[in-house]
Amino acid sequence: MVAAGLADPDRLRAWRDRPDLLAALGLAPATVDLEALEDFAGLSEKIRYNQCRGDLPLTFRLLSLTQLEIDLFRQYAPQSLARRQLGRVSTSERLDGLLLFVEAWTSDTDPVRCLVRDVLRHEHTIASLRSAPVASRVEVSRDLVVPRHNGRLVIHRMTCDPRQVGTVLRDRHPDLTQIRRGRWTFGYHRSTAGPLRILEMEPGIGDLLMTIDGRRSFDQIAADLFGDAGASDMLHAAFAQLTRLGLLVWDAPEGVAS
Amino acid sequence: MEYLALEPGGPPLVGLANGPVVEPFLARHDRLLDYVEVSFEQLRHNPVAAQLQEQIPVLLHCSSMSVAGFVPPTDQTLEAIAEHVDRTRTPWIGEHLAFISADALGGDDAVGPTELTYTVCPQLSEETVERVVVNLSCLRTRFSVPIILENSPQYLALPGSTMTMAAFVAQVAQRCDVDLLLDVTHFLITANNMGLDPIASVHELPLERVVEVHLSGMSQQSGRWWDDHAAPVPDAVFDLLRQIRRRIRPKAVTFEYNWAPSMPESVIVDQIIFTRDLLAV
């Protein structure tokens, strides 16, 4: 019965909701500590994620220090089982699954969970950008001037600076009160040549970068942002700056802002 | 190839359980370690792990025999373990006093046994002791070296249990005439979770049968204590080891940091030196 519960967290939940199912197995429901068993299922799930620890050292350190590991993995266990049953067991698939879960698990009103989510986003993005993206051509109409991200660019809004969190967590006796909280926007960038860069930026620049989809032209983006008023000089300047920083490339012969 | 040499009456050997921390640690501090403990499961799924023995002796650990369960390992598994026993020349096989697979619920043979990824503490009862006696009598005939049994961490009161972990281990040791691998962290976790005094409990164990000791971290979460092979061994575990040392000196002590992607070298170095000193007295 213990093995069946550990192997299938949905069954544990069913037993909690319907104790008569336990009685049908010949067990007095009062003798079975389902709470503890669900926590144990959380530990088992956590152990399955050992293969991801190399990519998520700060996330695991933080979960351990905030004593959230067992609870998080206990809640994640049913979803994780469903992913396993679909064969999604590679390290990158496990990282994706955990991030998906944590995004939903985090409420913006819970600062500790926000911290966990931000550190996980940071490490997940670094792991996913570890290898350089393959150069790709985007098919666009040649009479338009279309900006697109140069390689892969991921924008995250954070309630912390994960680099500073890392400094705190790497201490032999970390003091979590030293973690600075606030609002940050980071761009994680990797072009087809060159290392991963993490750039702190103004929130507006992050917004702008997120509007660039590699399909719309500069004029279309400007029109979407400013309506009939057209592009402002500021927008030209911003695109020029982002191009100089190596974040944008243009898919037509003449770059408007280059 | 390097093989483990046990000196009768010599000081305990100290090793690390195989994991990501081992390679970088060996590169800088190989003289601090006498061996690396490698699990049969690692060798089976990643045969490259066997190359470690070109550098350092290997002690074999195992989680596949389900000594306290109802589903025996396959012949193929036992043959594979036996091959690794002979190849590594391990002086013993450490195996969990636990189960890793169980019959499907409701006796549904069509479904096949439930396979777990983590060994589970069995019901602590006379019935389970009998089961271990039967299982072990078959298993030990398959190998050229003894099996020693490792106590499990107990996270909850298991339905049908009639005795404490210490009493269960003592009965198994006596009935099976088997030596022990005492995981001190597991034992402390068990005592804490079951509301027992760890020092009084540890003296209820047949300590004279302890051949090897495991040390690892532990964490308290959701109102319970949990095994944590990514955290440093806490002082409370060393305190319990000091108690144990009053009565016995094990042949080997293994630090289990095998879940950790990395660990500050200074932590491992300090703990190894501390342990050697503690056991030398």
Ligand SMILES: [Fe+2]
């Ligand atoms: Fe152990």
